[in-house]
Amino acid sequence: MTDKNAQAEEFVLRLDGISKRFGALTANSGISLGLRRGEVIALLGENGAGKTTLMNILFGHYVADEGTVEVFGEPLPPGNPRAALAAGVGMVHQHFTLADNLSVIDNITLGTESLWSRGNGRAAARARIKALSRDFGLAVHPDARVGSLSVGERQRVEILKALYRDARILILDEPTAVLTPQETDALFDTLRRAIAAGLSIIFISHKLHEVIAIADRCIVLRHGKVVGEVDTHSTDRAKLASMMVGGEIALPEAEARAPGPALLRLNHVSTRAKGTATGLRQVTLDLCSGQIIGLAGVSGNGQAALADLVSGLVRPDQGSIEIGGRQPIVWSPREALRHRIARIPEDRHKTGTISDFNLTENAVLEGYSCPPFSRRGWMNWRAAESFAKDIIAKYDVRCQGPAQRIRLLSGGNMQKLILGRVLEPTPKIILANQPVRGLDVGAIAYVHSRLIAARDAGAAVLLISEDLDEIQSLSDVIHVMSEGRLSPGFARGSMTAAELGLWMAGQGFEGGEDAA
Amino acid sequence: MRLEPIANASLARRLGLPLAALGATVIVAGVLALIAGANPFAVLGQIVTGAVGSKFALLETLNRATPLIFTGLAVAVAFKAKLWNIGAEAQLYAGAIIAVLMGTGAMESPIVLPVSALLAMAAGALVLLGPVLLKTRLGVDEVVTTLLLNFIMLLFVSYLLEGPMKDPMGMGWPKSEPLIKDARLPRIVEGLRLHWGFALALIAAVVVYIIERRTTFGFEMRAVGSNLGAARFAGIPVNRVLVQTALLSGGLAALAGWSEVAGLKGHLSQDLSPGFGYTGIIVAMLALLNPIGVVGTAIFVAGIFVGSDAMSRAAVVPTYIADMLLASALLFMVLALLLTRVRVVRG
Known part of the structure; x- marks a missing residue:
């Protein structure tokens, strides 16, 4: 990473003018970015900024409406995760995609070997996994059942899985969300070894200090567009945060x-x-x-x-x-x-709200059985609606109105409605x-x-x-x-x-x- | 091929797809008629005429729709709370048994009708109470228990009709004594073969609609069915709501059997229900569990049955075509409704 001119040509991954719309929502709009060999770029953005959509397009889970993906100078056929894998793109998802009842070695080799050659390459596979874990500092026992591993160890298996398939480009989606600070340090050590071995990494995170710690460049997305690109060695957390939301924020x-x-x-x-x-x-x-x-x-x-x-x-x-x-x-x-007791649940989609219900119904989900919302077994929908309207106004819930289904709201607005529901009764x-x-x-x-x-x-x-x-x-x-x-x-x-x-x-x- | 959700489906999509489903059903019917060696257009025409082509046919269809509205409502209410009541058939027979018990001399005054209707509902509710308590207390799957209770109930009816309830004047046939006049539902208009059970079914649909939309219990029921975890977290007494829903559902299904005995047949026999309890599931699903919609789909389904009966008398095509028509109508409709929410994309 010292000689910039020599590396400038060596883009291992180029996204060019990627756009993706879901109905009226534009998730990605004309996004272009390039990843060089041995480089870590961080993808930073608010929730809903389009990071995950972009990575899903890159990995072939979605097909872009416009734009192309090139890996090592070759265009990647759209909508084909196998092609992405074959081209050397490996993804470590936020939610692991491992089979709990299989061993580490089975999880890693799953899908890479033919059905007919069962047992043949096993010794070779084991040796290769051992070598990879040694080289990249990914300590995990190959015969352990994945179900018995800790979260940090499972993540190592995910990374090993990508490396075993000869990934040259690693995409990590919020990899530190489930780790202790010490485990995060170990992960960063692994990533540094991977860069030294010539891999390139895209790192998606919310945590600004981690972005500064590991990435060379940081690309900031907002409302589906690239709004900025900064060298992380010459920036700080406050600047990144204000780029993400488009203004200074008082924490x-x-x-x-x-x-x-x-x-x-x-x-x-x-x-x-x-x-x-x-x-x-x-x-x-x-x-x-x-x-x-x-x-x-x-x-x-x-x-x-x-x-x-x-x-x-x-x-x-x-x-x-x-x-x-x-x-x-x-x-x-x-x-x-x-x-x-006001309760803000961990999962606002599954426990906090009923997604098929409208805002009014969700607003009275906890208080529905008491006056003024219910009298002698009959619902008073007028009172419920005015309560919902109060919350919408007071907590700045952005929506079309109290009759809108809550599933159409963004996470933040959903959370504001829950806040109003639980905080209004003081x-x-x-x-x-x-x-x-x-x-x-x-x-x-x-x-x-x-x-x-x-x-x-x-x-x-x-x-x-x-x-x-x-x-x-x-x-x-x-x-x-x-x-x-x-x-x-x-x-x-x-x-x-x-x-x-x-x-x-x-x-x-x-x-x-x-x-x- | 993958499915991608559609945020806001266009009106054309929401109206066109169900119509296309109807069209596909008609095509399947035509092909079936061809296989049976008949002219498909004639067969379809005869089904339509047989269902709604004359005053007699129309009234026959509405008569047939009456038990289907009740069982359809019973299923719709239960399914709304994600209580899988497959046992409307058993609850129907419970109501029919009460109609006979109360109607063959237990009471001899016009008051017998409302009393026996209420008791019938209680009996149907009781039949479903067992499975729902097993579900809420012990976690026993209600699909299994309600389904198996259907067979137990059929055997029980068969025992009653061969034993204690057997009509001594019935020339040995396994059927009950006829109901006394006070215990029979009168016709809505004298001379027309349509009894008050139909009007009662319409009222029941409206009542169920009001319960679901306007009452606190209805709100609880919909919440439990839409998201059990969120309902429990919000402090909704889930088990109590499930039991109450079961009582309502069982009561509605029982009215189907009660009105068939008191309004149409006048006695109980083993062939009282040609699977009204099961067909109620199709009726409820086609109506998207909407109680007002149940009235429409029940009449549609009844029309197919009545029309097919008439058609098979005229043509050589067997009445089984009605079952196949309904099955394909349901499958196409489910597919159409899925496609209003997602689109198929390649790759």
């Missing part, structure tokens, strides 16, 4: 406040594991008025169980919940609502589970400012997030979850990301006893 910073009385208390609560999801192990936690408690942790370490517990979906198997000093006799979502306790996942920078700032405002008004906020930056900038107290255990609370600013990362990896916990 809200929560100021520390003295906590009030405990509104919700968990006493040594344990819950059973549900399927592959981890249960809680002796969790003790106080949610105090006027305080944001941040819950960090690698995804799948019991955060979902804690969220289900607080939202009323799950009852403690051991231990107890106390609200306002009293234990509720039954514990259900409706009971949680009655105690004025809750005492707020459970915010991944409240900004998949939102653009503008919507993130908005959601955060609402949470801070609710806290300042005296609510207790439990913020669950996989994004350490978010946790660190908002929380008054930070807890870390690992394998269902809860760490002690750390005051704002008392821990670095690396120190929290050690807790996330399970270090510091004493024999399953928590010390909160």
